[in-house]
Amino acid sequence: MYPLQGLKVLDFSHAGDGPTCGMMLAQAGANVVKIEPLKGDPFRYGLTAVAFYNANRNKRSLALNLQAVEGREIAHRLAASADIIMESFRPGVANKLGIGYSELDKINPRIIYCSVSGFGQTGPYRHKPAYDPAIHAMSGLMSVTGEAGRPPVRMPANVVGLPTAFLAAYGVLLAVISREKTGKGQLIDAAFFDTAVYFMASFVGYAYTGYIMPRMGSASPVFTPYQCFLSADRYVFVGVSNEKFWQAFCQALELDDLLTNTGYSSMEGRLANRDELVKIIAAALRKLPGDEIIKKLEAAGVPCAPVLEIPELLDDPQVVARQIFFDMDYPGVGKVKLANIPAWPSGIERIKNVRTPLLGEHTEEILRELGYDGTG
Structure with a gap:
């Protein structure tokens, strides 16, 4: 028995971050259905495909046209018996597609609805498009990254989006526990910007001292020698x-x-x-x-x-000993290297990983579960 076994999750999110939250729930045993447009999540293709494989394992895929009446009807029928909804559209888009929290809450008051976006569902920036580098810039993170006298530098690693996904999963689990006590679902509003500003909290000493941390490469303003040397x-x-x-x-x-x-x-x-x-x-x-x-x-x-x-790194003995990576076959691609979720409880066996689904691979199966005779 896995911790989230029996919970149903509809994952409308796309790209790499919202889906990572859904993957974490799937790793804990939840039944996660990834709902994609008929052309698929754009991250399925090109250089982002590996991130897609990592973030969508252990899910089933349903291809659905939410702009069609029939598509919205299927989404609503799925939501009626779901426990958790994940979405990562720009604020307002989910409402236009008929899958916003206000609408699905009427269908299922126990629904736990998690929105992952750049700037959140409120505030003057909520409609701004956002990827990690834009958040790095606006949170101040980029202003302290790089070397003195040179332009600001973005961090190539996904140091904002993925932590936001982890915090979103944390919020979802808190809501699940709360629902056991109250019987009510609720909304989780996870924002890249909030995460990045929180990470910058150590620099808000400026409010007290007026000190602004300079860009120092790998060096530190408080210790030396404390940096990279050739x-x-x-x-x-x-x-x-x-x-x-x-x-x-x-x-x-x-x-x-x-x-x-x-x-x-x-x-x-x-x-x-x-x-x-x-x-x-x-x-x-x-x-x-x-x-x-x-x-x-x-x-x-x-x-x-x-x-x-x-x-x-891939062959580092500590990485190997901690079993951080594992290989998985994907049709038409071959073996891809994926990463296990860190900090796994010692008393819970890791779920046997199932590869990321092909686009719409489980559409007929899921529709049959809803009582449809055809493919919809």
Whole structure:
């Protein structure tokens, strides 16, 4: 028995983030139906296909034209017995398609309705189109990412959309627990912008001090040396955040002159003399192989890490030991590498993964369950 077994989910969301929330519910045993337009979720095709495969496994696919009366009728009949609705349209679009919360709540007052959007269902920006980079920009995240004197940089990893999906799943589960007590469903309004601004909370010290964090690349405004350095063959990260690590760092790499320099004897002094200190350390590390630096610093207990390339990451022994990735066959594509959900409870067996469905693969099956004789 899986935790969400018996719950029915209609997933109208598209792209990579809303569907990830639906996938997380499916991983916990929910019966998730991905409802797509007749041409399919645009993420099915091109370079985004791998993200699509990862976010839509363990679901069934129903191809449906919601702009047609018959399509809306099918959606309403499905909603009448559903527990959870997922959608990621721009605010107002779901209402126009007849699947908004206000309409489905009348059909099924126990429905838990989760909307995932760029800026949320309220506020002056609610109708703005939004992808991760736009949210990076408007949340201030991009203003502190990159290097001094150079343009702001977006983070290639999906550091806003996916966390929003995780928080949406958290909100859905809270609503499920609440419904057990009240018998009532409710609306979850998950927004990329809210997530990004929340992540920026550590920078709101500006409101108290007036300090604005500059763009510093991999470096830190409060510690040094605390950044990436180029070794003889690769980049490595070094994290010296206190005096214990400073002593160990200098001793491990035989930088005794730095230990005796009073200008570097405290973090305050090192920060005041950051530029010259970083130059000295960079020159010293440039002479040593990255593996040697890592070996010496790890032996000394100093936080450090190699900067791995993607091919190295896939074969990394920690990744393998934690079973983060697994392979799955997809028709016409072959094996695709997907990622397991982190932080899984020890007492719950992971569900056996079923590949992402083909477009409309289960349409007839689902319509038969509703009592239709044909394909609709």
